[in-house]
Amino acid sequence: MTLIEEVKAIMQRSASDEYLNVMVPLLEDYVKAECNNTFRKNGKTVYPGGVKIFIAKACEHNLTVSGVSSKRLGTVSYSYDLDFPDSLRRLLNPYRRVRFHAF
Template identity: 45%
Template sequence: MDIAQVKRLAEIKTDRHDEYLSEIVPILIESASDFCSNTFDPEALPAGVKLFVAKAAEYNMNPSGLSGRSIGDVSYSYNTEFPRYITKHLTPYRRLRVK
């Protein structure tokens, strides 16, 4: 999956995030593989995995996920997991883990 395809799927019009995307795309593909207990070929990704990568990259570019804030001694809490509307694209590719 190349950067141009991620930008088209996420509707990113500028080149400002190209360095970030080139770094994060392989990480998100690996994350999808771990989540699904499945191995994906980066050159021939299923459609749902492509959507996950594009939506997850877009989600990480926005300063969102703030779940809590305190004023005294300044403390912030962030959600570190992707929302369900992003991970739902991976559901058909999940495999059962046997321990």
């Protein structure tokens, strides 16, 4: 099973294949940067279950209106909060690697 197929199976909402084909690679890059981890083992990228769940839930989050931070009724206007909630970001905590900065 590919990562996109696994994400689609985990998601509780249906999403188009086109959406997942765009979002999953973007979220893979986000996870690698956020965790400072390439998830490479024996030359292959292998994501643990928590990372797969994060990617699926992040796709769901972007599909819902839960990301709406404000609305206006007159001449309809919406503002979106593009940050993921802390409860979602905590899924990545076990996979983070420490970064050392040289001064």
